[in-house]
Ligand code: ADP
C-alpha cells in the first residue's frame with residue numbers, strides 16, 4: 523500500500539533536470555517502488571551515520587531488498603566530524619572495493635551531515651553518480667536536503683569544499699522524527715519559523731496553533747514540513763536576476779552565524795538563528811517599519827517554541843568581531859534581511875553594528 527504523500531517538483535534555473543520531493547508519514551516503506559520508477563541499477567549504497575544506521579539502517583535496507591535491490595550500508599561517525607576529506611576517501615574506496623561503478627546510486631540516510639557528505643562524494647565519484655536524499659532530521663527535511671548544495675569541512679572552516687549536485691529524489695518521512703532528540707528538533711523548528719517570517723505568515727499561525735501537539739500529529743507535521751520545504755524550493759529555484767530573493771534565506775543568519783562562530787560552534791545552529799531572528803525583528807521595527815505588535819508576536823513564537831534558550835557565556839566583543847569578519851560586512855555597517863511586515867522581507871544594506879549588538883544583547887539578557 524502506498525502511503526498518502528505530498529509532492530514538490532524542484533526545477534532549477536537554466537537546467538533540464540528536475541526532481542521530486544515526496545513527503546508523507548511511512549513513506550520510507552515505499553522507497554523501493556520509488557527507486558524502481560527512477561530506473562536505477564539494483565546495486566545500491568546507503569550512507570548513514572552510526573546512530574541513524576542503528577535505528578533505521580536495517581529497516582531501510584530490508585525495504586530495498588524486498589523491492590529487488592541489493593543494498594550495502596556504509597556507516598560514518600555521527601556529527602560534523604564526519605564531513606572531512608579522509609572520510610570521503612575511505613567511502614570512495616569502500617565503494618570501489620564493493621564493485622560500485624558510475625551508475626551506482628548512493629542513498630543518504632541521515633541529517634544534513636550525511637546529506638552533505640554523501641552528496642559531495644556522489645558528485646565526484648567517477649565524475650558523478652546518482653544520489654537520493656532520505657533526510658532524517660527536521661533541519662535536513664526543510665532545508666539542507668533541498669537545493670543541491672554539498673560540502674565537507676577543512677581544518678580552516680566549515681563547508682569550504684563543495685559542489686552542486688542535485689539528488690534524483692528526496693524522500694521525506696516525518697516518522698523518522700519520532701526518535702529525533704529535542705535539541706535537533708529545535709534546529710529544524712528555527713528554520714521553519716524563518717520560512718514563515720520571510721514568506722508565509724499563515725505558516726506562523728498554523729505553527730502557533732499546532733505547537734502543543736506538533737510532533738504527535740503526523741499528518742499536521744507532514745503538512746508543515748511540506749509548506750516549509752516548498753518555500754525553500756521556491757527560493758532556490760529563483761534565478762540569478764532574482765539574487766535578492768535567495769538572500770532572504772539569510773533572515774536571522776547574519777547574527778546567527780556570528781554567534782555560532784563566537785561560540786566556536788558549541789552553540790546549536792537553530793539556537794543561534796533564533797537569537798539572530800529575535801534581534802532582526804527588533805531591528806525591523808527600528809529600521810524597516812515593522813509594527814511593534816508583529817515583532818512582539820514573532821518574538822513570542824520563538825520563545826514559546828523554546829528556541830531562545832540561555833546562551834553560553836559569550837563575549838559581545840567576540841560576536842562583533844565575528845560579525846565584521848562575516849562576508850556580508852560593509853564597513854562598520856552590515857547587510858541584514860529585515861521585515862517590513864511578516865512575510866515581506868527587505869534587504870537592508872547598512873545596519874549599524876552598534877544597534878545590532880544592542881538588540882542582540884537585549885534578546886539574551
Ligand atoms: P543536521 O541535520 O542538523 O545537520 P546531523 O546530520 O548532524 O544534523 O544530525 C544530528 C544528530 O542527530 C546526529 O547525531 C544524528 O546521528 C542524529 N539523528 C539524525 N536523525 C535522527 C533520527 N531520526 N533519530 C535520532 N537521531 C537522529
Ligand code: ZN
Nearest residue numbers: 713775791795
Ligand atoms: Zn540555517
